[in-house]
Amino acid sequence: MEPKHRQILQRHRRDLVTALNPADICDGLLSKGVFTQDMIDEIQSKITRRGQARQLVISLEMRGSQVFPAFLECLRETSQHDLAELLQCGDGACLPTSVPEQPSLIPLPVENPKYTEKPDRFDFTPPRLVPLRPESLPVPKPLSPSSETQGVRPTRTRRDSIQCYKMDASPCGICLIINNVDFDPASDLKDRKGSNIDCDKLEKRFKALNFEVIVKRNLKYKRIRQEMAFIAKRDHSAYDCCVVIILSHGTEANNNCFPGAVHGVDGPSVPVQLITNYLNGQNCPSLQGKPKLFLIQACGGGEKDTGFEVSPDEVEPSLGGIDDQMDAIPISSSSDSLSTSDEFDARATLPTPSDILVSYSTFPGYVSWRDTQAGSWYVENLDRVLEENAATDDLGTILMMVNHAVSQISAKGLYKQMPGSFNFLRKLLYFQSSQS
Template sequence: MDPKHRQILQRNRLNLVTALNPADICDGLLSKGVFTQDMIDEIQGKITRRDQARQLVIDLETRGSQALPAFLECLRETGQHALAELLQCGDGARLPPSVPIQPSLIPLPVQNTKYAEKPDRPDFTPSRLGPLRPERLPVPNPFSPCESCYKMDASPCGICLIINNVDFGPDCDLKDRKGSDIDCDKMEKRFKALNFEVIAKRNLKYKRIRHEMASLAKRDHSAYDCCVVIILSHGTEANHNRFPGAVHGVDGPAVPVQLITNYLNGQNCPSLQGKPKLFFIQACGGGEKDTGFEVSPDEVEPSLGGIDDQMDAIPISSSSDSLSTSDELDARATLPTPSDILVSYSTFPGYVSWRDTQAGSWYVENLDRVLEENAATDDLVTMLMMVNAAVSQISAKGLYKQMPGSFNFLRKHLYFQSSLS
């Protein structure tokens, strides 16, 4: 596709996902040779209209130079003139509220259908979960170069392990992390809403953190599309050759983030090969405090942190551990060991991370909000940039700043399942 055409689609992704009726135009795109029957089948296999629209736009960006003109023609043929004119202008403006969205009936698969039961738990919130999804059908090879997005339609999508360290031992010189339970509750509810099986563990010692990671790596993830690990703890610097930082067990010793990621890499967890492994670390990366630098008033919107902000740090640790440090050559067709891994840090390596004892950490609060507001339309990397921007505008005690960041080794775009339809 022409780069200009691709930019038009990307600028208007929100409008397309919100208003497009894929069922109306699939036949037209097939007859015009834009899509193959396999692509149409994949689109129609999505349960919600919104997910169908997202897949259609993703596939459209991979087609030839005539894909956008043919798409515009199909929109006009099916009466979706407002979208056609919007794309013709190519300016990415929002559709006016008066533009109606025509409902479309989407047939559900009738074979091999097995619906997930609602869990019998008091904190289960049906309104935040998407429609029940059928059992997975055979899918294309995840290593196929023609796919620009990770497959994320399994039900549940994957396992989300949350390690929430709050109460630290009296001999380890680490304060209790008041407010961390608020973070844990937010992440548990958020990833349940994104159709993950959530496992929350509280107050784990060093050896127990490693045990939980080893147990997670030994599980069979073949039926899942993704795996998420969220760690809420004190943190410190650590020697590394891939991922910086380390997180403390409640007994004091710190587990390097590099070791934590190694448990789930393609070498040590075969059932997650080619699938995204996401790590969200709410912990300090060191002991430095960032006072920021002056900018013009229109650069930021000042936002003060809570009156009881604390940090999640202690001095540097020399700990370095790794499950695999081999540099041997391999003549087989392989992927790099850390591929399909993303580690999102609440703060820049070496710096403290702030937590409000009453409202939870800056990072988790904004991560939860951004996922709630944007998971239906935006990919993960885009949403993490939104989190970075929001956290960077907050100040602790009117002075100190914080800058989240990510080490991104994903190979494709990642879109979470959404409860919106």
């Protein structure tokens, strides 16, 4: 597909997901050679109309240069003219391509020109031109509740596709949340007030995304590794995904792939690299080829980011709470927190990290801020963005929205935070949603 047409589909994806009726259009797309039967089967395997519409748009973006005009033609053939015209205008032409013989402008009758004294010169008032139709484009009409499930064909087992991961198992997968709040005084780490707010939000959110949520609180170093080993030994054959969320203090740790480490409540830290290795293809065969997501709310080090000046129109003023705290170990002891055996274990067992995404609440080496009354900046915005966009946007887009939202906040009016991720996913990932 031409880049400009792909951009049009992406710009109007929400409109298409809201109003498109895939059941009417699939046969036309198949007969015109836009889609193969396997692609149609993949679209129809989605349970809801919105899910089918979303998959149809994703598949269109992966096809050839002649797909866009054929798609518009199919829309008109199935009386979905509002959507066709919406997309047509995005292509720079607002009239249907199927009726090129109709003029866009109709001149009104005019009087004979008034000649001047010289016969080879004359002047006249140009005729007024009347548009064939109003200039404003029709807006897609919202579907009635009853139409949400109309036209949904019988589903069949959905196969993995080249565009996106299979994410329709029920439950979709296991979501393990490790919430470390109360730390041993000997660890020199403060209790993480406000972390229970984060935990509650994420537990509710991932249950709404159809995950089996397991919450573990106040785990020591060895217990963190034991829980990861237990998850790795489970049979994930019936699941499509696995999510691990860690809410704890963090510190710097350099590894081959994923930096950082998270602390047990007794003080010692487990490298993020080691945590991800438990679920790689070698150690957890039933998750091979399936997305494995790790969301880390912890500091990446002891540096505080004071930001840099930008023009006023680039920043939305936003201040953190007065009770903002850092999820970091004291800087003086951060370099001594990783034992030699843990570092060797992480490096010795590292395979290619395919189908893994690690999202960090902050850039490696920097602190992560948490409001003791409202929870962490990262989790608060992650929960909000998932609620608003999980039904329409893929995980990569969602995390980018979170990055932007967190970057606008300031702790104590001075310090900033920048989340980021190490993405080794091979496909787009769309969560299940009650709105899908």
